[in-house]
Amino acid sequence: MYPSSSDDDKPLARNGNRTNGTAHKKNGIVLPETVSDSVDRQMDAEQMDIDVEDIPLASLVKDVSPAQSRGKRKARKPAIKAQESDEEVVPKGKRQKVTTNGKAKAVDDSDEDDIPLAKQRAAAPKRVTKTVVTTENYSTDSDELMVKKLTAEKHEIEKKAEETAKKLRAEDAQKKKNVAPAAAAKRKIMKKEPESDSDLPIKAKRVAKKTNGVKKEESDDEPLFKKPAAKRAAPKKTTASVKGEEQKPAAKTKGGKTKEEESPQEEEEGEDDDEFKWWEMEKNDGSTKWKTLEHNGVVFPPPYEPLPVNVKLKYDGVPVTLPLEAEEVAGFFGAMLHNSPVNTENPRFVANFFKDFQDITRSKGGAKNVAGKKVDIKTFEKCDFEDIWNYYEQKRIDKKNMSQADKKALKAERDSLEEPYLYCYLDGRKEKVGNFRIEPPGLFRGRGEHPKTGMFKTRVQPEQVTINIGKGAKIPEPPEGHKWAAVVHDPTVTWLATWKENINGNIKYVMLAATSSLKGMSDFAKFEKARELKKHIDKIRKDYEKELRDRLMEVRQRATAMYLIDRFALRAGNEKGEEEADTVGCCSLRFEHVTLELPNKVTFDFLGKDSIRYVNTVAVDAQVFKNLKIFKKEPKRDGDKLFDRLTTGDLNKHLQSYMPGLSAKVFRTYNASWTMQQELAKLDNTGTVAEKQVQYNAANRAVAILCNHQRSVTKGHETSMERTENRLKGMKYQKMRLKKMMLALEPKLKKNDPEFFAADPDIDEEWIKEHQEWLVQQEREKIEKKFKKENEKLVAEGEKELKASMLKERLKESDELSKKFKQENKTGKVEPGKGATVEKLENNVKKLEERIQALEVQMRDKEDNKTVALGTSKLNYIDPRLTVMFCKKFDVPLERVFPKTLREKFKWAIESADENWEF
């Protein structure tokens, strides 16, 4: 935007983009170009050679302590150091900031930062992986319960249903075929693609691009498509295609026609008719993503619905009327008031919201009281959103309480409205569109300490939306009275529509769904690339081991970063701007994020993507330890970059030299899938399906931990845990009673095996008493309920109710129980039931024992899993063919581990991997 040399603090970028004077170099202290021998030796001296063997990939040593007492995370970006004295140094606390409207103002950011930071520290420890050295795997999983519940019987039913459905579909398809053989024909054509237009896309691109990002619809200079495409009749379907599936626009039949050869034998049956098995075809070179593209555009959110006149914001106790635009913004805040404390209680969120709210209120005419007099809204503290909150909360409740039928009707209405947008036709194939809904306005929910969190995310107008569509295809109608920003025909990209969001200026896209062939292909390519890395990894590792000792600082830093990325699955770590949350990855690690402890322990503690904290203590290679020490040496301090001579670009460029397409993120995919394979390889085909599923999840968890995929503890976790704990104790209590019964029958048993009859330390007397009372109470309730039911029945049959005295009589039974317990407590003996034998009792004890153990494992598992998110790795990192392999090899139904959407997304994997597949 501006010359990189003299961009000190003054340039006030015309575009209103970030203008911070520090935008150029933020490395802070930069280490010398080479590592001198003396430095090397010095480090060696301080650190007598320790030889640490390779540590396992998914390092087992994990965080020891949160290390949160450490220095201020704040110092960040001391960027402008006194050293560069020729530069007009901006006083630290008073730097230029520019608001989105381009108005610059001095901001005292030391103040601004300090307050929230204190808070942050208090809030941060949320979800820290607390781990100790751990090598074991857990043998069970929280899913167990769920699993058990899915009885085999039910499964049968499910399966049958699915089969029938499939058959029906197939039949349906068959019919369709007969009616419209064109579809089938066209499908075949896809097989091979015109060779000769490989040069086309590039040209197309050039034409299409230019004019910074928004490509204008080319008039008729240079047709993008050489041939027929342009001529196709505009598809009629758009409005007509209410029952979507069937009608294929006539257009696409022509799409690739020209070739009439068919290979009839590849007609697949049994499968869904329209299956496009791209994974069985030759690879496309990827330079162009489609030849023809038809779709119906996007769905805009409904217009704002004003609040009822009696629902108002109160300012200083007085209800005020706001301009509609401002009311909407107030409504966003009010609606989340008690719902989303992470936001509404975050000072930064509040401040940003309030600023935008004030601005819009003022610019739209200001707030007025009932008398119509202007009210100046000055402070947030005087704003009372309760009424607004109540209004929206009530709405939510009402919605929830709607009758089943009404809910259904509502959904049907919505569905039919959206139906035209669900699918598009790409190269004539029907493909699912992903996010066709334009993002609604709201308050920006930036995560962590995002500087802009809480700002007003404005409504997107059609005038901001650019449509990408095949040339000749019918252009979707913009909403009445509006027009599109532009309509382009760019076959080199996959998006159907795009717009720019107002908060960060980020570009948003409407793209195809994960189940689409486009996404599937690139997903497939991603995993293939990771597998390709296998062939190079040895060399790469050998090289960086060597380069860890390189004299050139850049090389040494690069090697060290590669080590970290390879071993600990760190992200690349691009530079981030002043206006984004302060999070880091490998290359952007700073001084304060890494602490060293002799002989070779390294503790990472930083906020990564999504401001998720990464805490991990690991043992590293001696040379790595030494290097980190060098990178942290002397003038460096908090806020300085560790890898001051390395950028993600440098790193990726280097990686490219090993293998085309290799970049830092590939290591994450590679390591995740590799780890999964290793974990699965440990399993043998024993146990029930449920047990195997649990093992699978344990393997999955190992990967999730490697990747630091966390989740917040769910609301109910604590109570649910306590409840289970209680249940467990109850079982232990019953076990104890059983044992006492045994003794009652055969007192001398105790001598033979005193341990067996020893008291259980987990349940103390007090608890037992409480529990007994609870049991008695349960008994009472049961009796009462039964009584009530009987009465109801009697009344219904026109007979007389039972007397209350009858109930009393029955309740005596519970009194008996109470008495019995008391007796037991006193004597320490438990009367066995009739017919009990020592053997039977012992057997019961054993059974209970098993149940107890299962529950305990399950609990431990749940506890350990409470902060680990398995889904992310399953969805993005673990090659799905590993899962398919696992299921086939161990006879685990795939549905057990892949929910429907994953089965759809990974169809390519499901159909291409067998029980012997290897990553």
Add this chain to the structure above:
DNA sequence: AATAGAACTTAGGAAAGGTGTT
């Protein structure tokens, strides 16, 4: 060479949906 832009993948939380229980 640096930086901005563009396009796409990855991510956690919220909402929705399903299921067993009462």
Add this chain to the structure above:
DNA sequence: AACACCTTTCCTAAGTTCTATT
């Protein structure tokens, strides 16, 4: 039939990477 609890899907923010521009 309402609930509580858990899983799945939706939403959109937040990364990475590659390309275009200055």
